[in-house]
Amino acid sequence: MDLNLREIRPYGDTLSDGAMQMSFTLPLPTGPLAKEAALRFVRRLGLAEADVVHMAELGEGFTFFIVYGKTRLFIDATDITVTAVESDVWDRATCDEKIRELFGRKLRIVGACIGEDAHTVGIDAIMNMKGYAGHYGLERFSMIDAFNLGAQVEPETLLARALEKQADAVLVSQVVTQRDAHLQNLTRFVELAEAAGVRDRLVLIAGGPRLDHKLALELGYDAGFGRGTFAEHVASFIITHLARSRGSSGSKG
Amino acid sequence: MSLLGIDQTQVQRLRATADEITRSLAPLLRAHTTVTVERAVLRLLGVDGVDHHQVPLPNVVVNHLREKAGDGAAAAVCAAMLHTGASIGEVAEQVARGELDLHRLAQVPEDEVRALGHELAAEGLARIRANVREREERISRLPVRGQPWKYVIVATGNIHEDVIQARAAVRRGADIIAVIRTTGQSLLDYVPYGPTTEGFGGTYATQANFRIMRAALDEVAEETGHYVRLVNYASGLCMPEIVVMGAFERLDMMLNDSMYGILFRDINPVRTFVDQFFSRMVDAAAGIIINTGEDNYLTTADAVEAAHTVLASDFINESFGLAAGLRSDLLGLGHAFEIDPDLEDSFLLELSQALLLREVFPDSPLKYMPPTKHMSGDVFKGYLMNAMFNLSGIWSHQGIQLLGMLTEAMHTPFLQDRFLALQNADYVMNAARHIQDQVTFRPDSLVVRRAHEVLDKTGRLLEEVRGAGLLEAISAGWFADISRPADGGKGLLGVLKKSGRYFNPCKSVLAVQLGLEKEIDTWI
Ligand code: B12
Numbered sequence: 001m002d003l004n005l006r007e008i009r010p011y012g013d014t015l016s017d018g019a020m021q022m023s024f025t026l027p028l029p030t031g032p033l034a035k036e037a038a039l040r041f042v043r044r045l046g047l048a049e050a051d052v053v054h055m056a057e058l059g060e061g062f063t064f065f066i067v068y069g070k071t072r073l074f075i076d077a078t079d080i081t082v083t084a085v086e087s088d089v090w091d092r093a094t095c096d097e098k099i100r101e102l103f104g105r106k107l108r109i110v111g112a113c114i115g116e117d118a119h120t121v122g123i124d125a126i127m128n129m130k131g132y133a134g135h136y137g138l139e140r141f142s143m144i145d146a147f148n149l150g151a152q153v154e155p156e157t158l159l160a161r162a163l164e165k166q167a168d169a170v171l172v173s174q175v176v177t178q179r180d181a182h183l184q185n186l187t188r189f190v191e192l193a194e195a196a197g198v199r200d201r202l203v204l205i206a207g208g209p210r211l212d213h214k215l216a217l218e219l220g221y222d223a224g225f226g227r228g229t230f231a232e233h234v235a236s237f238i239i240t241h242l243a244r245s246r247g248s249s250g251s252k253g
Numbered sequence: 254m255s256l257l258g259i260d261q262t263q264v265q266r267l268r269a270t271a272d273e274i275t276r277s278l279a280p281l282l283r284a285h286t287t288v289t290v291e292r293a294v295l296r297l298l299g300v301d302g303v304d305h306h307q308v309p310l311p312n313v314v315v316n317h318l319r320e321k322a323g324d325g326a327a328a329a330v331c332a333a334m335l336h337t338g339a340s341i342g343e344v345a346e347q348v349a350r351g352e353l354d355l356h357r358l359a360q361v362p363e364d365e366v367r368a369l370g371h372e373l374a375a376e377g378l379a380r381i382r383a384n385v386r387e388r389e390e391r392i393s394r395l396p397v398r399g400q401p402w403k404y405v406i407v408a409t410g411n412i413h414e415d416v417i418q419a420r421a422a423v424r425r426g427a428d429i430i431a432v433i434r435t436t437g438q439s440l441l442d443y444v445p446y447g448p449t450t451e452g453f454g455g456t457y458a459t460q461a462n463f464r465i466m467r468a469a470l471d472e473v474a475e476e477t478g479h480y481v482r483l484v485n486y487a488s489g490l491c492m493p494e495i496v497v498m499g500a501f502e503r504l505d506m507m508l509n510d511s512m513y514g515i516l517f518r519d520i521n522p523v524r525t526f527v528d529q530f531f532s533r534m535v536d537a538a539a540g541i542i543i544n545t546g547e548d549n550y551l552t553t554a555d556a557v558e559a560a561h562t563v564l565a566s567d568f569i570n571e572s573f574g575l576a577a578g579l580r581s582d583l584l585g586l587g588h589a590f591e592i593d594p595d596l597e598d599s600f601l602l603e604l605s606q607a608l609l610l611r612e613v614f615p616d617s618p619l620k621y622m623p624p625t626k627h628m629s630g631d632v633f634k635g636y637l638m639n640a641m642f643n644l645s646g647i648w649s650h651q652g653i654q655l656l657g658m659l660t661e662a663m664h665t666p667f668l669q670d671r672f673l674a675l676q677n678a679d680y681v682m683n684a685a686r687h688i689q690d691q692v693t694f695r696p697d698s699l700v701v702r703r704a705h706e707v708l709d710k711t712g713r714l715l716e717e718v719r720g721a722g723l724l725e726a727i728s729a730g731w732f733a734d735i736s737r738p739a740d741g742g743k744g745l746l747g748v749l750k751k752s753g754r755y756f757n758p759c760k761s762v763l764a765v766q767l768g769l770e771k772e773i774d775t776w777i
Contacts, residue, residue, distance in 0.1 A: 025669045056672065059424035060417050064669045116437030116453070118518060121553060121626075152440070152519070176436050178454040178665065179410065209662070227630075 087240035099143035111171030112149035115185035119175035135230035169203035271568035288747035291326035293493035297377035304349040325756035370758030401654035408433035408665035410452030431484035439489025463502035493532035500539035513546035521742035533577035548589030548622035550733040561710035578767030581616035589622035607649035618652025628661035643681035
């Protein structure tokens with residue numbers, strides 16, 4: 001069995017068979033026409049041998065399909081670069097030690113879930129003492145002063161509080177993404193920081209279940225974290241980033 | 254017959270403790286009104302519409318009155334009507350145009366003001382009672398299916414798109430349609446006006462949107478032969494107003510919790526407690542089933558550890574609800590299936606809790622929420638978790654089964670998600686329809702032991718809350734792990750001290766309708 005990294009296809013039960021399943025709805029009344037439309041549609045998606053294995057009426061002229069098919073499309077896995085957060089991840093004790101060593105003082109981190117978004121569980125998971133899934137939050141780190149402002153915080157308020165606390169890093173959470181609410185809020189915050197001339201003084205980190213590092217960079221943040229993030233990921237990144245930038249500018253905290 | 258061996262005298266003791274807890278807030282409720290209660294009164298008396306800036310006229314009038322709203326907005330408006338001979342709508346419009354100053358009215362005899370207020374309130378109530386009769390008539394013609402009622406949500410942001418999604422769900426067997434509100438509406442201190450097509454993760458609750466969805470559901474019900482219940486959300490800064498609008502448009506259910514706004518939206522506690530009481534009197538008169546939001550506690554607190562806080566809060570919600578005239582069958586008390594699915598015997602713990610709630614509130618249509626917090630992008634596992642939830646629901650005879658969506662972790666439901674959810678519920682509930690009659694539990698079983706443990710802990714918590722006071726308990730973070738001080742939160746400025754002359758004509762008219770004449774003055 002030769003795996004050709006230049007020609008990667010989905011796997012059903014035989015290498016490179018291209019087997020896939022998918023489900024979707026079409027705005028067509030259930031019947032032979034809808035079924036044929038579904039088939040032609042998935043062929044255009046690249047599923048050469050396709051089969052509508054299930055079709056159900058959803059009412060109001062809509063039909064649900066489950067389709068199996070085999071694609072001939074492939075991807076060259078040798079030609080992919082991934083944008084991921086580049087930093088080691090240290091445990092809490094190590095983070096504390098590094099902060100003491102590198103900066104000789106506590107780091108100040110202010111965070112909130114901004115805009116109309118009322119979801120606090122994510123930012124709490126990162127910041128609050130209790131943490132998440134057995135991983136303590138930033139409040140538990142002895143060399144970190146963490147200020148969690150909670151949810152539905154206006155971007156202006158978050159920035160003002162960050163400056164007042166002389167924060168080293170600001171954490172912005174966004175959970176509601178419908179109609180791109182998160183993009184607007186995240187952008188607004190960066191713009192405010194830039195307008196106030198403080199963007200470069202702060203490590204800006206965005207997080208939430210629909211966010212990743214690449215998107216965060218595009219929006220002008222230093223890092224982005226998605227599902228399954230723990231406080232130590234964030235703390236490690238902040239330490240690495242601060243050490244790098246302050247190292248290069250020659251100042252220490 | 255008790256499956257769990259629950260001692261009803263213990264339950265009654267807890268109920269009595271809850272009554273003491275809620276009763277201790279009565280002086281606070283009696284002393285205050287809020288801007289939204291006053292606006293709700295104006296709406297009941299017939300004020301509607303917006304000014305040229307799109308500000309709702311009830312807001313215009315109450316803003317204009319400022320502190321004078323502490324006399325009751327109805328007093329000034331009725332006095333102006335007597336004075337000018339204008340209708341209540343005209344008075345509101347004259348205020349909006351700046352043609353009438355309610356602070357500069359010549360004296361009008363107080364008994365005339367009161368008589369007019371009561372007359373208008375009676376007309377408002379008559380509108381609501383007509384809807385109750387219409388609902389009864391429709392249900393007798395188009396009988397609803399047996400419980401658990403299958404409840405699904407629509408949340409496209411566009412009321413016209415919502416209609417398509419709702420009708421499709423009804424054709425596939427949904428009994429209840431809830432239109433989820435847009436992100437952030439609960440913190441608006443006014444209710445938007447007219448049909449809307451722009452919302453984030455939900456659709457604006459407006460009276461026009463209520464009317465559009467009501468008409469669509471009535472129409473499709475004629476085809477399916479089953480009346481469809483319509484739900485919206487009242488909890489928030491405009492709780493009483495949204496209930497009045499819902500009552501006018503024959504909504505059947507309302508999310509109307511006594512503490513949700515405090516805990517999950519950081520709304521001032523006093524405001525919320527005052528608002529919930531009046532709004533629930535309107536619910537009661539309108540035959541609207543309320544839904545409470547205890548399920549949410551388990552999104553911020555652990556479902557195993559915090560199970561008793563859910564039950565304790567249900568007792569408190571029940572007590573407030575009964576005091577405001579809601580019958581037990583109008584109390585959709587909330588709870589949820591939110592235990593970590595990786596925990597061993599998690600299903601047994603869920604079942605235990607669901608059966609316990611059923612035994613503690615035998616006459617209430619419990620609102621059972623599906624797994625949400627532990628739903629992930631693994632939609633296959635999620636679909637299975639929803640099946641377990643449906644099994645627990647049919648086993649414990651829940652009233653309102655809020656169907657889980659396999660895509661819960663990603664987005665508000667797609668059309669097909671709702672269809673799959675209904676199919677899941679139909680299959681499981683049909684396959685296990687009579688399971689409760691068939692299975693008994695050993696007294697030393699985990700299911701029975703856990704139920705007793707939760708009930709005992711609930712009793713202890715209620716006693717602690719009674720000792721500390723409800724406001725203090727909330728401030729100390731005893732519910733949902735969230736702390737909210739009584740003098741903080743949003744909407745505090747809208748809490749007003751009632752003056753000695755305070756007049757709310759709807760209070761007595763509603764009290765008579767609800768048979769609360771004797772107690773009402775001890776509450777509000
Ligand atoms: C709990 C919950 C609620 C609770 C929130 C309670 C609270 N105090 O937070 C309540 C009931 C209040 C709620 C309300 C609403 N919700 Co909600 N909610 C959820 C739910 C079930 C779980 C979210 C959660 O707590 N996850 C657990 C945490 C730990 O995960 P997390 O947030 O992803 O956080 C992790 C990472 O993302 C990351 N992270 C997050 N933030 C940050 C920040 C930084 C800086 C970093 C480094 C990392 C990081 O680290 C965390 C730990 O690993 C999800 C569905 C789901 N299963 O995801 C829906 C969900 C998020 N809600 C949703 C919606 C639409 C709403 C409402 C708008 C509904 C409505 N119309 O009323 C309202 C919101 C009102 C408002 N103003 O925001 C949608 C969002 C859809 C979308 N894509 O936009 C979801 C997906 C449900 C759905 N299918 O519709 N909700």
